[in-house]
Amino acid sequence: MARHTEPVLDWASDFDILDPGYVSDPFPIWEELRRRCPVAHTSRRASTWMPTRYEDVVRIAHDPERFSSAAVGVIPPVGEGTGEPPEPGEVLLAYGLPPITADPPLHTWTRRLLLPWFSHRRVEGYAATTRSIASRLVESFADRGAADAAADYAQQIPARVIGLVLGVPEALSDTFTGWVRDFLEFADDDERRVAGGLAMFRYLSGELERRREEPGDDLLTDLLGARVHEGPVDDAVILGMAMLVLVAGVDTTWSAIGASLWHLATHDDDRHRLVAEPELLPIAVEELLRAYAPVTMGRLVTEDTEVGGCPMAAGERVLLNFAAANRDPEAFPEADRVVLDRAHNRHVAFGSGIHRCAGSNLARMELAVALEEWLRRIPEFHLAPGAEVRWAGGQVRGPRTVPVRFPPSGAQA
Amino acid sequence: MRIRVDEGRCQGHARCFALAPELFSVDDYGLSTALRDGEVPVELEAKARLAIANCPECAVEEVGP
Ligand code: HEM
Ligand code: SF4
Numbered sequence: 001m002a003r004h005t006e007p008v009l010d011w012a013s014d015f016d017i018l019d020p021g022y023v024s025d026p027f028p029i030w031e032e033l034r035r036r037c038p039v040a041h042t043s044r045r046a047s048t049w050m051p052t053r054y055e056d057v058v059r060i061a062h063d064p065e066r067f068s069s070a071a072v073g074v075i076p077p078v079g080e081g082t083g084e085p086p087e088p089g090e091v092l093l094a095y096g097l098p099p100i101t102a103d104p105p106l107h108t109w110t111r112r113l114l115l116p117w118f119s120h121r122r123v124e125g126y127a128a129t130t131r132s133i134a135s136r137l138v139e140s141f142a143d144r145g146a147a148d149a150a151a152d153y154a155q156q157i158p159a160r161v162i163g164l165v166l167g168v169p170e171a172l173s174d175t176f177t178g179w180v181r182d183f184l185e186f187a188d189d190d191e192r193r194v195a196g197g198l199a200m201f202r203y204l205s206g207e208l209e210r211r212r213e214e215p216g217d218d219l220l221t222d223l224l225g226a227r228v229h230e231g232p233v234d235d236a237v238i239l240g241m242a243m244l245v246l247v248a249g250v251d252t253t254w255s256a257i258g259a260s261l262w263h264l265a266t267h268d269d270d271r272h273r274l275v276a277e278p279e280l281l282p283i284a285v286e287e288l289l290r291a292y293a294p295v296t297m298g299r300l301v302t303e304d305t306e307v308g309g310c311p312m313a314a315g316e317r318v319l320l321n322f323a324a325a326n327r328d329p330e331a332f333p334e335a336d337r338v339v340l341d342r343a344h345n346r347h348v349a350f351g352s353g354i355h356r357c358a359g360s361n362l363a364r365m366e367l368a369v370a371l372e373e374w375l376r377r378i379p380e381f382h383l384a385p386g387a388e389v390r391w392a393g394g395q396v397r398g399p400r401t402v403p404v405r406f407p408p409s410g411a412q413a
Numbered sequence: 414m415r416i417r418v419d420e421g422r423c424q425g426h427a428r429c430f431a432l433a434p435e436l437f438s439v440d441d442y443g444l445s446t447a448l449r450d451g452e453v454p455v456e457l458e459a460k461a462r463l464a465i466a467n468c469p470e471c472a473v474e475e476v477g478p
Contacts, residue, residue, distance in 0.1 A: 352469055
């Protein structure tokens, strides 16, 4: 069961990132916090700090010794610290989901094994298939004049692309998406989170056994053959890594595509501009990532320290709110405005430091291709009248429904 | 203009390469290096400045004329 959320009376001393108002519109809250108390605190669930300034977020991300990735979840599991027995999924994944849940040295070598799978070169090889997935989806609703840009489109792309990397059939993509949502999006509902994690674990264990018999050209086969410190990699590490690729690559990218289409549906000037100047796309993609950065990560404080004048004690948690950092006016003039051709943009939507998103090349390609294919076929679209846009929040923020209307293809725009 | 990628800072975001593929190369691990020993042709100086201003790790630097 999901836990009940009490209303927040003071964001500086009692914040709650699952508060429905925060999930749908966190921007004014961050702005107030930056002015009044840039490092907010809460005692809900666990003693947790939340810096909202770019400078503080980047400093913490660059200090993995004091801020460990042993607790990256933004919502601590219910039983944590209470002496309750660990959950089944935790025992099976003795090494967590490296590299994201790991500190050096485990982080260093597991990250190195993953990186080549998401290199610039390899990602170019996935672009053509991604484009055909996207264009097939657009064709399926282009002549209807209405679609849900999140559920019918954004949500459908990343699981299919990750399937290519993992070497699993496209038909399974909806199942993947369901597991990942259970695991991440409903993190406050322990039963659902554990069930999603276990289902993924069982499926990937089966796939790993299959690759032992029938090797393919995919990540699992590659990890089975890898040698580190002159030995093979422990199965539990391989499974943790494979699970991470699934978990990290689906909700995140889908949220970024959905938020970008929501922005274009609700901002006529930006939509017209992007259609008229398609060469802006790569820079516009970075700006949309800045403005709607989907991911917030957690860290565990390992020794008493201080950030932005705020004392933090060993054992406390910190949220790396990359989205709030990206809206800091000290780092980005007119931070709350989307400027499609923003030329100076050191945004941290993909994090910063040693955990920088290993899949960022893939995510950027998917976002650019998804927007390009949509705009090519549906250049003119807007939110359906009276539409309710629902945002999910927590670890990953993005719209779950974006009902839009457009002139059906064949009709004159 | 001459530029350099600080190996200790670069985390492989590849923003530099995306903005100025004429000036950088990235390896399979994302590590970027400046081509031609960092020598920037005059017509590419604007692009080099963009790369400097967009690297999230502040790893691209101007090191000389
Ligand atoms: C727009 C989409 C995406 C966003 C915004 C995003 C964001 C992030 C962020 C902020 C981190 C840093 C975590 C930390 O500091 O603790 C991260 C790490 C990671 N991401 Fe992504 N991500 C996206 C898509 C992807 C994709 C498509 C993949 C590939 C499958 C992926 C794989 C990873 C991995 C493996 C890590 C762990 C890297 C490490 O710990 O060294 N991500 N991502
Ligand atoms: S943008 Fe910066 S961190 Fe990224 S590859 Fe280039 S130099 Fe490295």
